[in-house]
Amino acid sequence: MDHQNKEGDIKMVEKKGMTILLHSGDLDKAIAAFIIATGAASKGIPTTMFFTFWGLNIVKQGGAEKAKLSKMNMAGLGKKMIIGKMKKNNVASLQELIKDAGELGVRLLACEMTMDLMNVPKDSLIPEVTEICGVGAYLDAALNSNIHQVF
Amino acid sequence: MVEEIKISTIGLNCPKPLIETRKALNKMELNQILIVEGDHRVSLDEIPQAMKDIGNEILSIDDQGDKWIIKIKKVI
Numbered sequence: 001m002d003h004q005n006k007e008g009d010i011k012m013v014e015k016k017g018m019t020i021l022l023h024s025g026d027l028d029k030a031i032a033a034f035i036i037a038t039g040a041a042s043k044g045i046p047t048t049m050f051f052t053f054w055g056l057n058i059v060k061q062g063g064a065e066k067a068k069l070s071k072m073n074m075a076g077l078g079k080k081m082i083i084g085k086m087k088k089n090n091v092a093s094l095q096e097l098i099k100d101a102g103e104l105g106v107r108l109l110a111c112e113m114t115m116d117l118m119n120v121p122k123d124s125l126i127p128e129v130t131e132i133c134g135v136g137a138y139l140d141a142a143l144n145s146n147i148h149q150v151f
Numbered sequence: 152m153v154e155e156i157k158i159s160t161i162g163l164n165c166p167k168p169l170i171e172t173r174k175a176l177n178k179m180e181l182n183q184i185l186i187v188e189g190d191h192r193v194s195l196d197e198i199p200q201a202m203k204d205i206g207n208e209i210l211s212i213d214d215q216g217d218k219w220i221i222k223i224k225k226v227i
Contacts, residue, residue, distance in 0.1 A: 035165075035166055038170050039166040042166065042169045042201055043201040044204055090162050090167070091164045092170075100170050104174065
């Protein structure tokens with residue numbers, strides 16, 4: 001396709017990095033965030049994710065399993081339906097995408113302030129979390145990036 | 152050293168074929184060849200584009216309609 005050449009040339013010059021700020025603990029938003037993160041990492045874009053407030057729940061052990069849909073969760077019925085559909089269409093689960101992100105070297109930053117606020121001890125986080133830090137570390141990553149996403 | 156490594160992404164949906172390609176390349180040594188087989192249509196564009204971004208060499212793209220085979224040489 002014609003656009004691929006143009007995109008490729010631009011990226012070679014501008015490719016710097018991507019940051020994703022996950023503030024939401026919603027399953028659908030977390031899946032979107034991790035699909036973009038793993039896709040970017042696969043394309044060689046250095047990727048950093050910062051988990052704050054409800055987003056921190058996603059990187060707590062068992063958190064990915066417990067996350068609810070932002071819409072039409074219907075006491076878990078909607079979630080069950082979506083997960084069933086994802087399986088049928090061979091779309092990776094959130095748990096699988098988190099594992100992939102770890103394997104691809106995506107930096108997963110847990111917000112230290114949120115951990116304090118919500119009484120989340122370090123050992124209750126999943127092993128894919130690479131750092132526990134403040135807003136400064138996230139901003140350092142953001143300064144070195146040219147793609148920023150908030151979920 | 153095995154010169155060619157083969158992976159199948161048959162049945163996988165976006166962005167898994169690309170992720171599996173990248174994970175396989177990360178484990179390989181320079182100048183080895185990765186043969187990726189798949190049937191996800193969008194990935195037939197996405198994988199060659201990603202390889203271009205990374206700087207790996209596409210040796211061939213064989214689109215057989217119901218499935219495709221992409222050959223990649225790891226140079227970076």
